Amino acid sequence: MTKTTQVLRAASAWTGRAGGILAAPEIHVTAGRIAWVGRQGQRPLPEGAQVVDLGSRHFLPGFIDAHLHLWGLDLADATGLWTWPLPYRAMRAAADMRRLLESGITAVRCMGGPLGPVLAKAVREGHVAGPHVVAAGEFICSRAGTWDHAIWPRDWVDQLGMFADGIDECRKRVRERIREGADLIKIGGSVGEHTDTLRQWGNDPAKLRLSYSDGEVAVLVEEAHRNGLPVATHAIGEAAVRQALEAGVDSIEHGHGIGEETARMLAGSGAALVPTLSLPALRAKSAPPPVAAHWQRHRDVQIASLQLALKHGARIVAGTDFVGPPFTPLGPDAMEMELLAEAGMSAEQALIAGTSGAAALLGLETGALEPGLSADILALDGDPLARIGAVREVAFVMKSGVVYREPPA
Numbered sequence: 001m002t003k004t005t006q007v008l009r010a011a012s013a014w015t016g017r018a019g020g021i022l023a024a025p026e027i028h029v030t031a032g033r034i035a036w037v038g039r040q041g042q043r044p045l046p047e048g049a050q051v052v053d054l055g056s057r058h059f060l061p062g063f064i065d066a067h068l069h070l071w072g073l074d075l076a077d078a079t080g081l082w083t084w085p086l087p088y089r090a091m092r093a094a095a096d097m098r099r100l101l102e103s104g105i106t107a108v109r110c111m112g113g114p115l116g117p118v119l120a121k122a123v124r125e126g127h128v129a130g131p132h133v134v135a136a137g138e139f140i141c142s143r144a145g146t147w148d149h150a151i152w153p154r155d156w157v158d159q160l161g162m163f164a165d166g167i168d169e170c171r172k173r174v175r176e177r178i179r180e181g182a183d184l185i186k187i188g189g190s191v192g193e194h195t196d197t198l199r200q201w202g203n204d205p206a207k208l209r210l211s212y213s214d215g216e217v218a219v220l221v222e223e224a225h226r227n228g229l230p231v232a233t234h235a236i237g238e239a240a241v242r243q244a245l246e247a248g249v250d251s252i253e254h255g256h257g258i259g260e261e262t263a264r265m266l267a268g269s270g271a272a273l274v275p276t277l278s279l280p281a282l283r284a285k286s287a288p289p290p291v292a293a294h295w296q297r298h299r300d301v302q303i304a305s306l307q308l309a310l311k312h313g314a315r316i317v318a319g320t321d322f323v324g325p326p327f328t329p330l331g332p333d334a335m336e337m338e339l340l341a342e343a344g345m346s347a348e349q350a351l352i353a354g355t356s357g358a359a360a361l362l363g364l365e366t367g368a369l370e371p372g373l374s375a376d377i378l379a380l381d382g383d384p385l386a387r388i389g390a391v392r393e394v395a396f397v398m399k400s401g402v403v404y405r406e407p408p409a
């Protein structure tokens with residue numbers, strides 16, 4: 001961060017808001033924040049200003065991935081989950097965060113895992129370079145619930161500290177997360193069949209069972225909200241999405257396998273839907289055949305449910321559910337916006353889902369090119385409003401006024 005004013009220029013800008021297009025834009029950045037946005041030549045240059053001209057490129061707010069997992073694992077060798085010490089995983093996660101930043105992701109929500117809160121703190125204090133991190137800490141679910149995979153050794157799963165059964169344990173787990181520095185609470189709301197050893201999601205997205213009783217979910221949400229923490233629920237299928245909405249959660253994660261009435265209820269609730277299209281899209285292509293077919297089934301249902309949610313005007317936020325290499329490497333996360341557009345959103349709606357819409361859900365002062373917000377600014381080679389695939393053509397990345405990527409000279 002520097003005290004001198006940085007002055008950024010390019011051919012055009014999209015501000016992060018509907019209709020927010022500027023030709024020949026100029027952005028002034030002071031002390032890590034956006035100080036002014038306007039047209040080139042409209043204002044005299046501040047004294048000692050440092051001008052960065054990005055030529056024919058297009059400015060956008062930094063992208064936000066509202067659903068990923070900073071686990072620091074190599075998923076080709078899942079035994080790392082048991083055998084790799086957490087400090088080693090944290091260092092690998094730091095490298096993942098650097099990659100995210102360089103590819104234009106300037107804020108993320110870490111949606112379950114032990115490292116999130118400390119990574120958030122390390123970035124905030126400037127020890128490592130990474131996106132702003134909003135972290136859930138470890139998942140909360142019931143025994144035999146969302147992440148209690150029967151193929152995992154029971155003692156090992158127990159020591160993760162994610163189980164909460166019954167009202168008292170639910171309250172206690174939320175309080176533990178608060179002590180650990182979580183920014184939000186992540187609940188496992190739906191669970192697949194344990195006979196399905198491939199994926200916890202089970203084979204029929206519409207028929208997953210509930211992890212929790214209504215009373216347990218109500219207590220989880222009440223305790224989190226009383227402490228000022230939002231709640232996100234992993235909810236697939238009609239029953240889980242309804243239960244979560246009735247309890248007043250702030251976002252529905254995945255959220256597919258729903259019908260017309262639930263889509264209407266979702267839109268009316270004001271809760272955000274984070275459909276996570278990227279993970280099934282990648283796994284349907286890369287997984288071995290029986291597993292790939294499973295992901296494809298979820299992908300088809302996801303798209304149908306998203307279209308219902310859009311029809312009723314639900315708030316959609318971009319999130320990938322990426323976990324790490326080699327199957328879901330952290331970095332190409334902007335692809336979620338391409339997939340949202342492919343599924344029926346306009347390019348601008350998809351971009352809002354990955355910028356200002358996501359910032360509102362994360363509670364961060366970013367997501368738009370507006371004075372007072374964190375100077376999280378990208379320049380792309382192509383114009384993503386004309387061609388959404390340009391979200392992968394990131395030539396310049398600034399986060400909090402610090403430049404992490406520059407176009408070749």
Ligand SMILES: [Zn+2]
Nearest residue numbers: 067069111321
């Ligand atoms: Zn996830």
